Amino acid sequence: MVAASPISIRSEKISPIDLPMVDLTGERSMVKKLIVKACEEYGFFNVINHGVPRDTIAKMEEAAFDFFAKPMAQKKQVALYGCKNIGFNGDMGEVEYLLLSATPPSVAHLKNISNVPSNFS
Template sequence: MVVASPTQIHGEKLLAIELPVIDLSGERSMVSNLIVKACEEYGFFKVRNHGVPHDIIARMENESSNFFAKTFDEKQKAGLANSFGYGCKNIGFNGDTGEVEYLLFNTNPLSIAERSKTISNDPTEFRQVLTPFILL
């Protein structure tokens, strides 16, 4: 899941762009070609008909927004993204530079329970939101 950062990066406003939407219920080779094209042109895409219930998506977006709205120091408490944790990297090669923040999880529920203490203001809610998302 990708969510836009609620904060400005280096004082600059982020421009909203319309990302390609890919319907996963389509014919497999066509879907594959659309994914490749979207990755080449944008680096990101949205998907439709993925099977994840809307209420889980809404709850995950809310938790994600809450996490990424924290200060840099607070986000680093989630651990550096060696394998799993919080990361922030500079991206772009051809004048399209910027930063991307991300949070990587192990799909083991015990790992999520431990990490949620440093990620969310309400670790119990965070675990309840994330667990069904990874078990789909």
């Protein structure tokens, strides 16, 4: 998950775009083509019919917003946290991110991930 920094460098608003939708119930070969196209053209895409329960997504979003609301010094204690300027000249603002591995054993070995945010498990 990526969260926008509350500090804006630019004053003008950027128009939203319609991201491509990838429906995981589609034919596998078509889904793969849609993902490749979305990545090549946009770099992002929305996934629907993925089977992840809504309450799980809500808990993940809540934990992420709680984490990104923490003071910078506390966020920097987590090895996989990052913050950088974005845009052609770094003038579009900042993006903060937390990289998590999808392999549970590797996440379990990170000393700070179990308590920052506190409800990660």
